[in-house]
Amino acid sequence: MNALEEKMKQKDIDKFREDLITWFEREQRILPWRENQDPYRVWVSEVMLQQTRVETVIPYFRRFVEQFPTVSALAEADEEKVLKAWEGLGYYSRVRNLQSAVKEVHERYGGVVPAEEKEFGGLKGVGPYTKGAVLSIAYNKPIPAVDGNVMRVMSRILSIWDDIAKPKTRTIFEQAVSAFISHEKPSEFNQGLMELGAIICTPKSPSCLLCPVQKHCSAFAEGTERELPVKSKKKKPGIKTMAAVVLTDDQGDVYIHKRPPKGLLANLWEFPNTETQKGIKTEREQLEAYLEKEMGTTAEIGELEGIVEHVFTHLVWNISVFFGKVKQVSDTTEFIRVTKEELEEYAFPVSHQKIWKMAEESGRL
Numbered sequence: 546m547n548a549l550e551e552k553m554k555q556k557d558i559d560k561f562r563e564d565l566i567t568w569f570e571r572e573q574r575i576l577p578w579r580e581n582q583d584p585y586r587v588w589v590s591e592v593m594l595q596q597t598r599v600e601t602v603i604p605y606f607r608r609f610v611e612q613f614p615t616v617s618a619l620a621e622a623d624e625e626k627v628l629k630a631w632e633g634l635g636y637y638s639r640v641r642n643l644q645s646a647v648k649e650v651h652e653r654y655g656g657v658v659p660a661e662e663k664e665f666g667g668l669k670g671v672g673p674y675t676k677g678a679v680l681s682i683a684y685n686k687p688i689p690a691v692d693g694n695v696m697r698v699m700s701r702i703l704s705i706w707d708d709i710a711k712p713k714t715r716t717i718f719e720q721a722v723s724a725f726i727s728h729e730k731p732s733e734f735n736q737g738l739m740e741l742g743a744i745i746c747t748p749k750s751p752s753c754l755l756c757p758v759q760k761h762c763s764a765f766a767e768g769t770e771r772e773l774p775v776k777s778k779k780k781k782p783g784i785k786t787m788a789a790v791v792l793t794d795d796q797g798d799v800y801i802h803k804r805p806p807k808g809l810l811a812n813l814w815e816f817p818n819t820e821t822q823k824g825i826k827t828e829r830e831q832l833e834a835y836l837e838k839e840m841g842t843t844a845e846i847g848e849l850e851g852i853v854e855h856v857f858t859h860l861v862w863n864i865s866v867f868f869g870k871v872k873q874v875s876d877t878t879e880f881i882r883v884t885k886e887e888l889e890e891y892a893f894p895v896s897h898q899k900i901w902k903m904a905e906e907s908g909r910l
Contacts, residue, residue, distance in 0.1 A: 568757030569737030584683035620651035642670025694742025701764035789818035841875030
C-alpha cells in the first residue's frame with residue numbers, strides 16, 4: 546500500500562461525499578451554464594473558465610451561446626465572428642480548438658456531443674480535465690475533473706505535499722478523486738469540489754470555519770492549510786519591446802493587418818507594429834523602416850504618444866504607440882483599409898484594444 550492509499554484508507558469517504566454534495570446542492574452559485582445539463586453549453590463554459598475568473602466569463606458565456614446556441618451554429622460560423630465573440634477573453638487557441646472540435650462533432654456525431662471517454666477525449670483541445678468536467682456534469686459519468694481548485698482542496702484534505710506545478714503530480718490527484726468520486730452523483734461531486742475550491746478552500750485565506758468537509762481535512766487538523774498546496778514558482782516572464790502605429794489616411798480610414806494563422810494570437814487583427822531594439826535608430830525610425838520594407842508603405846509618423854503594457858503568462862509586451870498619416874501604399878501590401886465604423890467588426894487582442902482606446906481618447910479615431 547502506498548502513502549496515498551494509506552491516507553485515503555484513514556478517511557470516511559462515504560461521509561465526505563455526503564457532506565460535500567449536500568453542501569453543494571444547498572449552496573451552489575446560480576450560474577448561467579448550470580441552467581441545464583446541455584453538454585454543448587457545459588463544454589463552452591468549461592473552455593471559457595480555463596485560466597479565467599467566473600465573474601469575467603458570465604457575460605461572455607451569455608453572449609456566446611446566444612450567438613452560437615448549438616453545435617451546428619458554432620460549427621458553421623465564420624471564424625472571424627467566433628474570434629470577435631471571444632475578443633478580450635484571451636488564450637485564443639481555446640476557442641479555435643473548440644470550434645475545430647465542434648466541427649468534428651457536427652460532421653462525425655450528427656451534432657451530438659459524444660458521451661464516451663474515448664470519443665470525446667479524442668477531440669481537439671479536450672484534455673483530461675475538460676473530458677472529466679463535461680462528461681461528469683452533462684452525462685453523469687464518474688470521471689475525475691482535476692484542475693487547480695480540485696488539487697488545492699484534495700492536497701489539504703489528504704495532506705499531499707507533492708508540487709502541483711509538476712505535470713506528473715496530476716496523476717496523484719486523479720487517483721485520489723477517482724477513489725472519492727460519487728458514482729450516484731458524479732456531477733454534483735465534481736462541481737462541489739470545484740465550488741469548494743472557488744469560494745471556501747481558497748488559495749491564501751481558506752474559510753475553514755465555513756467548510757462543509759472541515760472534519761475530513763488533514764491540513765486543518767494539522768494547522769497546515771495555508772502551507773498547502775505546494776507550488777513551485779514560475780520563471781519571470783520575458784520582456785519584448787515593440788512599437789506600433791495607428792495609421793490613417795486623408796479620408797480618416799485606418800490601416801490594419803492580420804496576424805499569422807499560427808502562433809501567439811493567431812488570426813487576430815492588429816495595428817502595424819514591429820519589435821524594436823536599442824541602438825542607433827530610434828523606435829520611430831525602426832517603425833518607418835518596417836512599414837517600408839515589410840509592408841510597402843511610407844508614412845509620416847508623429848511623436849511618441851504613450852506606452853501600452855500587456856502581460857501574458859510567459860511574456861510582457863511593452864508597446865510604444867505612435868500615430869501616423871499614410872503617404873503611399875503599394876498594391877502588394879498586407880494592410881487592409883477600413884473605416885472607423887468597420888473596425889468594430891474585427892477581433893483585436895487586448896493590447897491593440899488598448900491602442901485603439903488611446904487613439905479614440907486622443908481624437909485620432
